[in-house]
Amino acid sequence: MIKYKILIVDDEQGIVTMLKDYFEFHGYRVYTAMSGAEALKEINSKPDIILLDINMPDMDGLDVCRRIRDHVSCPIVFLTARIDETDAIIGFQSGGDDYVVKPFKLGELGARVEAHLRRENRGDSSSTAKFFDSLAINYDKRQVSYQDKEIPLTKKEFDIVELLTRNPGQVFDKERIYEVIWGYDGEGNSSIIVEHIRRIRKKFMEYTEKNYIETVWGIGYKWEN
Template sequence: MERYKILIVDDEQGIVTMLKDYFQFHGYLVNTAMSGTEALKEINSKPDIILLDINMPGMDGLEVCRTIRDHVACPIIFLTARIEEMDAIIGFQSGGDDYVVKPFKLGELGARVEAHLRRESRGGSGFSAKFFENLTINYDKRQVSYQDKVIPFTKKEFDIIELLTRNPGQVFDKERIYEVIWGYDSEGNSSIIVEHMRRIRKKFMEYTEKTYIETVWGIGYKWEN
């Protein structure tokens, strides 16, 4: 049976111990770090998922995430006491995939971790590519190209594009997108979707005037045919 590796990064010993005991009990291989500097060393363990505290002295979680994001593909979940929407947006801009607000319930955190890992382990099926005039979506390579130029989308951005392009014309509300992509049914995460859509459109606009993703006001988003 496969055992997932999880890296827990937090400067509070009590939280590290609690999370380590919980995830070890549930069959995970656990590595820990209590500072940003230690976290960079533990990245060599090649974790399947990272729980990363934002508020650490010295190198905080945001800086750690920005440093490793181009080299580490696994999901990164921020642990934060902050609840401001702008803090969440900054976290996503740094390369995070999700966030959990302290204090949290262990069962809820565990469910989110499992959901992210399920999503990562799912393989694509059916056709390998779709073409939209000058735009190509290669699902096997998880790559988007415009006139043969690769557009550098993150994993979650590509997941959203894949969902919409495999269902062109279908409208998805924010809650449904969050449930499918993040794999966890939760309310109050509209800011996550809004920020990811903004980033996707911005990247498209660096290559073409067409944004491809249409906002259906009051309902959600759909891919323009």
């Protein structure tokens, strides 16, 4: 029985073969691509998650992510030989959900993939919608709208809004937001959270002057009722 469909994109044959063997052994249907152009074609396979190498010669992973992000909602995990604060921010701005640094342990990568897929399929028995004045949050459809006009958010941006709106008034520090949204105790960089909050606020400001996400200086953020 096939568990999930995974697309692996890397220009190193050895890595592609290793990952393909690993995920097929664990019940995945595996699609592969060794270039950005091939990756764009394989998107038609409708993968549940994508592992995407950043450093590729013809079209790097960031460009691939930018081109497909508006058309696929599945998690995109970057594979990279190095990562610093600037690289991480650029990756998340491109629409990525996570990154794994090479060389990596297969078991750790497999667990990371499973965690993303579990969150994609998580059920929620609480209310399906909340309203804050003219702002509506539909958790089933994963939509935010203001006076019936949808505010386009990326997956991670909505995840942050969902966390804050389900706990209005509660203060979350940046590290806690990272842990909840990304789902593991990694070395979350607070700049990543700051950038996501900045983008959410910028999108909200196109529809309303009210600042729903309040900064609690020296601590973190909370949703204003």
